[in-house]
Amino acid sequence: MYNLVSFAGIFILMTVAWLLSSDRKVINWRVIFWGTVLQMIFALFIFVIPAGSKTFLLVNDAVVKVLDSATAGVRFLFGRLALPPGTKNEMGEESLGFILAFQALPTIIFFASFMGVLYYIGIMPWLIKIFSKTFARLMRISGAESLSVSSNIFVGVEANMTVLPYLDKMTRSEFCTILAAGMSTTASSVLALYVFILRKNFPTIAGHLVSASIISAIGAIVMSKLIMPETEKPATMGLDITPYYQKESSVMEAIINNANDGLKMVAGIVALLLAFLGIVALADFLVGSMGVRLNNLTGIQMDWTLKGLLGYLCYPFTLIIGVPFSDAFEISKLIGERAVLTEVKSYQDLAVLLSSGALHDPRSAVLAAYALNGFAHFASLAIFVGGTAALVPKRSRDISAVGFRALIAATLACFMTAAIAGTFFNGGSILLGK
Secondary structure (H helix, E strand, O other), rough: HHHHHHHHHHHHHHHHHOOOOOOOOOHHHHHHHHHHHHHHHHHHHOOOOOHHHHHHHHHHHHHHHHHHHHHHHHHHHHHHHHOOOOEEEOOEEEEEOOOOHHOHHHHHHHHHHHHHHHOOOHEEEEEEHHHHHHHHHHHHHOHHHHHHHHHHHOOOOHHHHHHHHHHHHHHHHHHHHHHHHHHOOOOOOHHHHHHHHHHOOOOOOOHHHHHHHHHHHHHHHHHHHHHHOOOOOOOOOOOOOOOOOOOOHHHHHHHHHHHHHHHHHHHHHHHHHHHHOOOOOOOOHHHHHHHHHHHHHHHOOOOOHHHHHHHHHHHHHHHHOOOOHHHHHHHHHHHHHHHHHHHHHHHHHHHHHHHOOOOOOHHHHHHHHHHHHOOOHHHHHHHHHHHHHHHHHHHHHHHHHHHHHHHHHHHHHHHHHHHHHHHOOOOHHHHHHO
């Protein structure tokens, strides 16, 4: 039954996007048809076809092995502080428990360098080109936005650097698409952080996050073209665009430069968490104080935390994507929390729910992992709009104008990704790691 709910949810979410459209009369049916078909084919391959499941597990194991390698430097620097919960080092010292700053965040630096090496030796440009050609030919979108969306599957805000020569000629619809893709997908370097947080309670989380990023990239194209359809003529329509990339002079330079970029990313995440957690705690105190009085006056007991209020707002969407009723409110609070506290905190809380056995159905954890995967929150709106505008200052007004629509498109794309996964979810699947 819930698989059918998820299937219906795909079309309900697209209807919501159409209702919010800047021009409801202009619909690119080719984008909608091929975007939906591509997502379903990929999910069918992963969840149903045995060869796809085996490929999924291979990808999951590969990411976990690389992540284990990443912790070597962390353990050398931080010793016992870097030990994951329930483990011991060679001297018999036990872990002090999970510490985000010493165990998870440093892996971002390693993965940033690792991706830099893959770029240098040509593997990443080759993969990006494959996705770009597929999107451009089947969905008939411009070469530039197709290339940017494909880059976002693997990297973060820096993905728009791959289309730098074409940014100043982009239409508003193209800007909406590349911003939505950036906010609905997860950079590989940050993906490592989520894997580290969840893999103890969700052994196959790495494979799910990789597949979620691919599905969400396609979903971002669909949702952005519904919310802001193309009414102009893109300069790169029908063109085969080559990724713009300033290659380092050596592998060592690639490692150094990308490690420094990873360190900046870690600093940015730390700054956002420190600021937003503090602000939300203050907001919770103020709203909660008023909420207690309202509960006493009305006799209706409500969760007046910011997380709870956003959970009520996201509750209908949680049901639409096919989360079981028994877990719907808990998952909706995680999704609402992501909007203000970023997905890092939401994934941490998902790990807590899993470890405590608070979720009644394994389906809920899988759909939550897909729905939360991405940067669809207010903090990233400033990061992606500001970062893209900095690359092409003369188009900053157009980029800013479509920013909020792109955030809505990205959020709906993440919901759509969860609904796609829910359509093919099998409760006895080996993809749960059991």
